[in-house]
Amino acid sequence: MEYRDWHILQTLFQEQNITRTAELLYISQPALTKRLRQIEKEFGVQIVQRGSRGVHFTPQGEYLAKCADDMLMRLRNIKENVLNMGDEVNGTLRLGVSNYFARYKLPMILKSFKEQYPNVEFKVVTGWSKDVYKSVYNQDVHVGFVRGDYNWTDQKLLLFEESVCVVSRDPISLEDLPSLPRVDYETDPLLRALVDSWWTKHYSQPPLIGMEVDKADTCSEMVASGLGYAILPRVVLIGKEDLHMIELTSETGKPLKRKTWMFYHADSLELQMVKAFVHFMEQIDLQVPE
Incomplete structure (x- = not known):
């Protein structure tokens, strides 16, 4: 079995589709089919069965696909x-990054790190914090940047805290929120839980959702156009200081803060590039302006 064969099995098991797998691996469908037949011949078993809705893995094929991940x-x-055996810092650093951190913080970080360590390359995977957390836990990435307080028991670094704000184009009163249209957006479960908890402690009726959008950036633009208020983390509002903002506070009057963390495994520090990156992150200031 060659490296590409394990890669074929892994990708095909994920996609369950010959055409899509061939496109992702940049090979022709006949070439892909030929490799599958050679793998089946090598092991003496049938790996996949074709159907009207794609391919289906046999039990032997499922076993080999799982072995592909390990291999x-x-x-x-x-x-x-x-x-890592030499003293030079090089290799490909795999990063899992929450969507907002990837947009507002990561480019500056990678540019500065690359200037110090030009032989390090990056593979960046973005997504919701819950998915990044899972990627770090499974060691699919070396380092993960997540927003919110996840139960992480290995190494971590608090990068910054930010306020969560009620945002509107014109000044509004918190007492009037239940009767005002809110622009809502898709967000991660921890932020949703924080906002919902704050709401239920202050109001006896649900919010009036006037519009739903898919991203916080889109949401802030709708607010800037006067289409309603929103409840957004401060980092999304950088560059929009002309909007009216009211910090959410706890029952004791303390501002509700959302934390952004860097997670990694202690044993990954054995790699020079990870050790260098962690040390680099410990030296920089990423605080969000209030």
Whole structure:
């Protein structure tokens, strides 16, 4: 079995579709089918069955697909360890990054780190914080940047805290919120829980949702156009200081803060590039202006 064969099995198992797998791997469908037949011949078993809705893996095929994950991870770790044997900091640093952090903070961080360590490359995967958390836990990435207080028991670094604000184009009163249209947006479960908890402690009726959008950036633009108020984290509002903002506070009057963390495993510090990156992150200031 060659490296590309394990990669084919892994990708095909994820996609369950020959055409899509071939496109992702940049090979033709006949070439992909030929490799599958050679793998089946090598192991003496049928790996997949074709159907009207794609391919279906046999029990033997499912086993080999799971082995593919382990084999590819072992090969990746071998390459990283070989590169780590010298004193030079190089290799590919795998990062899992929450969507908003990727947009507002990551470019500056990677630019500065690359200036210090030009031989380090990056593989960045973005998504919701809950998915990034899972990626770090499973060691699919070396370092994860997550927003919110997740139960992480390994190494972590608090990067910054930010306020969560009621935002509107014109001044409004918190007492009037239940009767005002809110622009709502899709967000991660921890922020949703924080906002919902604050609302239920202050109001006996649900919010009046006047519009739903998919992203916080879109939401802030709708607010700027006067289409309603929103409840947004401060980092999304950088550059929109002309909007009216009221910080959410607890029952004791303290501002509700949302934390952004960097998570990583202690044993990953054995890699020079991860050790260098963690040290780099410990030196920079990422605080969000209030």
